[in-house]
Amino acid sequence: MPTKYIVVLGSLMSGLGKGVVTSSIIKMLDFYGYSVLPVKFDGYLNYDCGTMNPYRHGEVFVLDDKSEVDMDFGMYERFLNKNITGDLSITGGKLFSSVIAKERKGDYLGEDIQIIPHLTDEIHKRIEALAAKKKPDVLVIEVGGTVGDIENSYFIESMRQFSLKHDVVFINLTYVPSLEVVGEQKTKPAQIGFRMLLQSGILPKFIICRTDSKLQEKTREKLAMFASLDKERIIDDSNVGTLYELPLHLMSQNFDKLLIKDLGLRLRKKDSAKYQLWKEKTNKVKNPKSRISVAVVGKYVGLKDSYASVKEALVHAGAQENVGIDIRWIESDDIEKKGIPEELSTADALIVPGGFGKRGTEGMISAIKFARENDVPFLGICLGMQLMVVEYARNVAKLKNADSSEFNPNTKYKVIDILESQKDIELKGGTMRLGSWRCRLTNKDSIAYKLYGEEYVDERHRHRYEFNGKYKKILENNGLRITGVTKNGSLVEFTEWSGGFGIGTQAHPELKSRFENAAPLFVGLVKEAKSRKE
Numbered sequence: 342m343p344t345k346y347i348v349v350l351g352s353l354m355s356g357l358g359k360g361v362v363t364s365s366i367i368k369m370l371d372f373y374g375y376s377v378l379p380v381k382f383d384g385y386l387n388y389d390c391g392t393m394n395p396y397r398h399g400e401v402f403v404l405d406d407k408s409e410v411d412m413d414f415g416m417y418e419r420f421l422n423k424n425i426t427g428d429l430s431i432t433g434g435k436l437f438s439s440v441i442a443k444e445r446k447g448d449y450l451g452e453d454i455q456i457i458p459h460l461t462d463e464i465h466k467r468i469e470a471l472a473a474k475k476k477p478d479v480l481v482i483e484v485g486g487t488v489g490d491i492e493n494s495y496f497i498e499s500m501r502q503f504s505l506k507h508d509v510v511f512i513n514l515t516y517v518p519s520l521e522v523v524g525e526q527k528t529k530p531a532q533i534g535f536r537m538l539l540q541s542g543i544l545p546k547f548i549i550c551r552t553d554s555k556l557q558e559k560t561r562e563k564l565a566m567f568a569s570l571d572k573e574r575i576i577d578d579s580n581v582g583t584l585y586e587l588p589l590h591l592m593s594q595n596f597d598k599l600l601i602k603d604l605g606l607r608l609r610k611k612d613s614a615k616y617q618l619w620k621e622k623t624n625k626v627k628n629p630k631s632r633i634s635v636a637v638v639g640k641y642v643g644l645k646d647s648y649a650s651v652k653e654a655l656v657h658a659g660a661q662e663n664v665g666i667d668i669r670w671i672e673s674d675d676i677e678k679k680g681i682p683e684e685l686s687t688a689d690a691l692i693v694p695g696g697f698g699k700r701g702t703e704g705m706i707s708a709i710k711f712a713r714e715n716d717v718p719f720l721g722i723c724l725g726m727q728l729m730v731v732e733y734a735r736n737v738a739k740l741k742n743a744d745s746s747e748f749n750p751n752t753k754y755k756v757i758d759i760l761e762s763q764k765d766i767e768l769k770g771g772t773m774r775l776g777s778w779r780c781r782l783t784n785k786d787s788i789a790y791k792l793y794g795e796e797y798v799d800e801r802h803r804h805r806y807e808f809n810g811k812y813k814k815i816l817e818n819n820g821l822r823i824t825g826v827t828k829n830g831s832l833v834e835f836t837e838w839s840g841g842f843g844i845g846t847q848a849h850p851e852l853k854s855r856f857e858n859a860a861p862l863f864v865g866l867v868k869e870a871k872s873r874k875e
C-alpha cells in the first residue's frame with residue numbers, strides 16, 4: 342500500500358505544542374502497529390540547528406547519524422521509542438542550498454528558478470524519496486511556524502499540491518482562549534486561523550483546539566459549523582496531567598479511529614500490552630508513590646527548553662521508579678556570586694548538563710565539589726563530566742588552576758583539551774564529535790557497568806573537547822576512576838568517583854531516553870537518590 346500522509350499545521354500563534362500533538366498522533370498510530378515516521382519542516386535558512394543558540398531556540402537535538410536537528414525530533418523519538426534519521430528534517434536552508442546547487446550545475450538550464458515550481462517540487466521529491474526509501478505506512482509531516490508566516494508559505498503551498506497526487510489528511514492545531522470574566526470559550530480566533538488555511542487552499546479534516554479548560558460542547562458545535570466539519574472532528578487539547586497523556590486523551594475522543602478511516606487504512610487491533618504500559622507509566626507520572634528533588638545546575642536555565650531532554654529523561658526515570666521528580670533549576674552564575682544555595686544543599690541529587698563557553702563554569706565546579714564532599718549523588722553530562730574532571734584535578738590531585746583549554750587556554754594543566762584533529766577545523770557546522778559512538782565499559786564493578794549491564798554501549802555525542810590522556814595516570818592515582826573508553830581505547834567516555842555515587846559521561850545519554858525505555862544513567866541516579874531518602 343502506498344504511504345499515507347498527515348500534515349499538521351498550526352494557526353494563530355506558536356507555542357501551542359505542535360510537536361507534542363504530532364508526537365501523539367505518531368504514538369496513536371504506533372499503538373495500532375502501523376509503521377509511522379515524522380517529517381519536520383522548519384522555515385529558517387540555517388542548514389540545520391547546529392549553529393543555533395540553545396538559549397534562543399531550545400536544545401539542539403542530535404541523532405545517531407550525526408544530524409543536529411530541531412528539538413521536536415527529541416519529542417518524536419521519546420514517543421516513538423525508535424532511532425530516526427536526519428533526512429526527516431527538511432529546512433529552508435537545505436532546500437535553498439540544493440536548488441541553488443542544481444542551478445549551478447546546470448540542471449535547470451534555460452529556466453528562471455522560482456519558489457513555485459522549483460522549490461515546491463524539491464519538497465515533493467524529498468518527501469516522495471523518503472516514502473520510497475523508508476516505506477512507512479504513514480508519514481506525519483509537522484510544518485514549523487504558523488499559517489501566515491512568510492517562512493513556511495511555500496511549504497504549505499507545496500503540501501496543497503502534494504495532496505492532489507497523494508492521500509493527505511490535513512490537521513489544524515489552533516487556540517481557543519477563554520475569557521475569565523464570562524467563563525466563555527471564544528472561537529473567533531480559531532475561525533480566523535481556519536479561514537487563513539482555506540485561503541491557502543487547504544481544508545483540514547480535524548481542528549485540534551488547544552485550550553486551558555476542557556472544550557465546551559457549545560464551542561465544539563460552533564467551530565464545527567463554521568468549519569463545515571462533524572462535531573466529533575473538533576478535538577479537545579486541554580491541559581492534561583503530563584504530555585505523555587495526550588495520545589490517550591486524543592484516543593478517548595475517537596480521534597484515532599476517525600483518522601485511520603480518513604487515511605484509508607484497514608483498522609488493526611491495538612497492541613494492548615504496549616498501550617497498557619504507556620497508560621500505567623502515565624499514571625505513575627501523575628500520581629507517584631514518593632518524591633525526590635534533583636538540582637540541575639546550568640547556564641541556560643532561564644529557558645527550560647535548552648535542557649528539554651534532561652528534563653524528560655528525569656520524567657522517564659521517575660515513571661520507571663514510581664517517583665515524582667521536582668527539578669530545581671539553578672543558574673550557575675548565581676553560585677559564583679552567592680555560593681551554594683539551599684536548593685542545592687538540600688537536593689537529593691545533582692546533575693550538571695552540557696554546555697559551551699566559559700560563563701558559569703566556575704559555579705558548576707563549585708556545585709560538583711559540594712556534591713563530592715557531601716556525598717550527593719551526581720551525574721555529569723558532557724560539559725558536566727569535563728568539569729567533574731577539572732574539579733577533581735584541582736581539589737584532589739592538587740593540579741593548581743587545572744582547567745579545560747576551552748575556558749583557560751593558558752593553564753598549565755589542560756586536563757580537558759581539544760583533539761589535534763579538531764584544531765584545524767574552521768567550519769563550525771557539523772564538525773564536532775557528533776552522533777552515536779560505541780563505548781567499552783572497562784570495569785565490571787563500575788557504576789556505569791552496573792547500570793547498563795553490558796560491556797559495549799552506544800550513546801550520542803556533541804562536543805569538541807576531550808579528557809586529556811596525559812592526565813589519566815595522575816588522576817587515577819588520586820582515585821578518579823576511568824570506567825569507559827571509546828572502542829579503540831583512545832578517548833575517555835566515563836569517569837567516576839571512587840566512593841559514593843558520582844559519574845560523568847562524555848556522551849549525552851538524555852538524548853536516547855524514551856518514555857518506554859528510560860536511560861540507565863538517569864534511572865541509576867533517581868534510584869540512588871530515592872533509596873537514600875527512604
Ligand code: GLN
Nearest residue numbers: 695696723724804805806
Ligand atoms: N563545551 C564542551 C565541548 O565542546 C562540552 C560540550 C557539551 O557539553 N555538549 O567539548
